[in-house]
Amino acid sequence: MEIQHSDRIGIVGAACAGLTAAEELRDLGYQNITLIDAKNRIGGKTYSIQYADRSSQTRGIYEGGTVWVLPSPLYKKYKKRYGISTTQHIMPPVQIFDLATGKISSPFLVQSQYSLLSKVRQVTKFFRELSKYTRYDNPGYINPAYRIMNEPSPQWFAQNDLGFIREALIPIANAAQFGHLEEEVASPYVIRLLALLNRCNLPKKLLLNMPQLQEGNQELWNRIAATHNLCLGQTIKRVTRGKTIIVETASHHWEFDRLIWTAPVEDFIGVADASPEERDIFSRVRTIKRAVITCQVEGLPSNIFYCVRNTFNHPLPASYPLAMYEVDPGSKVYSFYPFMDETTTIEELENNVVDLVKKLGGTEVKLLTQPLIWRWFSHFSPQDLGNGIYERLEVLQGSQNTYFSNELTAGVSVPYGMEYAADLVQRFFSQRPSSLGQIFPEKELSAR
Ligand SMILES: Cc1cc2nc3c(=O)[nH]c(=O)nc-3n(C[C@H](O)[C@H](O)[C@H](O)COP(=O)(O)OP(=O)(O)OC[C@H]3O[C@@H](n4cnc5c(N)ncnc54)[C@H](O)[C@@H]3O)c2cc1C
Structure with missing residues (x-):
């Protein structure tokens, strides 16, 4: 099925991978994007918690998840786009x-x-x-x-x-x-x-x-999420793929043309009509x-x-x-x-x-x-790596109009999660596919 800007795109998971995918898709001209998350908050493993009032000495925030903000050109782009302060909290x-x-x-x-x-x-x-x-x-x-x-x-x-x-x-x-x-x-x-x-x-x-965001690391994702179509507190009960993709929770029923799954893949095989190849790969995680x-x-x-x-x-x-x-x-x-x-x-x-x-x-x-x-x-054993499990996983991308972008495909860390999601969007949703190496000039990529 040829990709259209009017395609209905469902994204499961509203954290760095899901929100980056949504942001990059919108930049490419897609307008019909829905983010769904099981939790009642966005950010996933980036979770800033207020423990006290802000004072002259302290921010009153601790990080329950992501501790360090590590360099990434995408982080830089989004921080600028969403007005995150340039002064950082240095650890x-x-x-x-x-x-x-x-x-x-x-x-x-x-x-x-x-x-x-x-x-x-x-x-x-x-x-x-x-x-x-x-x-x-x-x-x-x-x-x-x-x-x-x-x-x-x-x-x-x-x-x-x-x-x-x-x-x-x-x-x-x-x-x-x-x-x-x-x-x-x-x-x-x-x-x-x-x-x-x-x-x-x-x-x-x-x-x-290393630094943290002055506003708390979650704030970037709060600000990005506020500009997207979001359904929180929705535990996925079923994913059924045919001509379109039906995603069901206890209270909602969506019909999508494409699905980007950024939640753990172990959860995917629990609720989706997984193919034998999806089941075999994901059960090894x-x-x-x-x-x-x-x-x-x-x-x-x-x-x-x-x-x-x-x-x-x-x-x-x-x-x-x-x-x-x-x-x-x-x-x-x-x-x-x-x-x-x-x-x-x-x-x-x-x-x-x-x-x-x-x-x-x-x-x-x-x-x-x-x-x-x-x-x-989420990771594979050394034996699975040697047997080419990641090549098999990449072959799955796009099959039944389903894509996977999470810690398993990207590696752990917010920069990796963002960069894999952005690259996936470029590879599969752009009329002129390119890679991040072309999006960001070499000087952007060098150590800062
Ligand atoms: C304690 C800790 C410290 C860390 N420190 C750093 C650090 O210093 N620097 C750094 O860059 N990274 C750090 N990380 C890693 C980083 O937070 C993660 O790699 C990154 O957040 C992964 O993003 P993601 O979007 O792939 O997944 P997640 O952040 O896990 O988001 C997945 C989203 O999917 C939702 N979800 C899950 N299952 C379902 C389901 N079945 N249905 C619907 N929604 C679902 C979740 O609620 C969540 O919002 C840390 C993580 C932890 C836990």
């Missing part, structure tokens, strides 16, 4: 806290067996290597190079003689995304996460003092659960961001917080980031927060709210 630099010794150091100053010369060589080599995976015209895992990188990431670091980089950056990568899965996660996921660093200038790369625990704490230093030293050869229980920081300097409100496995209880999560606070010299911990729990990092 403290990341430091590594070693539970065993009590030592705190910058990531690149961690205790290590490598000589200074070897460390410098590795840092230079690593950032050069990362530049292969930073291209904007290759979003998600479309790049066939990922198919042969199907080893778990510790092997990749060993093969590339980057042992020091693993010591310096993997505690941060594990805190950010992989938790206790480091040993089994395929290297493309780790490399792509770290490749986001290559978009930053050198001081930021070394210090990792693995996920991980993580929690965000925000507390009022007495006795800790102000303006800190610590990642706890953790790698597969310095293991910590899944439920131990791997990162913590003060949400606003002087607020005494700190967020903690543990992961969860099948056996983790809320009590265990809270006890581990208290234990970490005690080890850092804190005296009193009061929970601000119940822990927020997220299912995330």
Whole structure:
């Protein structure tokens, strides 16, 4: 069916991927776009929570999801379009806290067996290597190079003689995304996460003092959503695809010509008339659960961001917080980031927060709210990657007028989610298909 600007397009999920798709479609001239979300708010895993009134010292906001605003030309374009302030809230630099010794150091100053010369060589080599995976015209895992990188990431670091980089950056990568899965996660996921660093200038790369939006990270999505046709609080019960696509919830029934699914694909096979290929691919997806625990704490230093030293050869229980920081300097409100496995209880999560606070010299911990729990990092096994699962997934795009754009196709992070969604729209909905590499001039793509 030839694509028309009058096509009725349904988008499931009103967070960074769905809202970017809607925004880019409207820019191309599509007018009949409906966004549907199961929750009663937009933003998905970008979730800014007001915990206090704004004062001269604090914004009174903490981030329940997306912590850092990482560079992306699309972010820049939308921030300008929607009048987001150019002054940012800069987070403290990341430091590594070693539970065993009590030592705190910058990531690149961690205790290590490598000589200074070897460390410098590795840092230079690593950032050069990362530049292969930073291209904007290759979003998600479309790049066939990922198919042969199907080893778990510790092997990749060993093969590339980057042992020091693993010591310096993997505690941060594990805190950010992989938790206790480091040993089994395929290297493309780790490399792509770290490749986001290559978009930053050198001081930021070394210090990792990243920004947040002054208004709270969710505000950009609130403003974009306010200009689109939105149905919130709608749990999808059924998706039936024939000549048109019928999407049903308990109270609504929509008929679309095309559907962009930005919610998890595991949910898609639960409600849709999935084909055997969709069912086979999506049933292979693995996920991980993580929690965000925000507390009022007495006795800790102000303006800190610590990642706890953790790698597969310095293991910590899944439920131990791997990162913590003060949400606003002087607020005494700190967020903690543990992961969860099948056996983790809320009590265990809270006890581990208290234990970490005690080890850092804190005296009193009061929970601000119940822990927020997220299912995330949809990914495939190294074997599936090696067998070309992403190529199969790309072949699915557009079949039965259905498209998928989410953390599985894009990779974790808001920039990746936005860039994959924008690229998908360019590839399948533009009368003159192009790729992001053509949309954004090279100077836009280089590190800032
Ligand atoms: C704790 C935490 C910290 C993070 N830190 C960072 C960071 O520092 N920097 C960064 O760039 N990224 C960070 N991320 C990752 C980033 O938030 C996500 O990668 C990004 O938000 C994914 O966007 P998305 O639109 O693909 O999916 P989501 O944000 O997950 O949105 C999916 C949307 O679909 C809706 N939905 C789900 N299921 C259904 C259904 N069945 N029917 C209808 N709607 C449904 C959801 O309600 C949601 O609105 C963090 C995430 C978490 C949880």
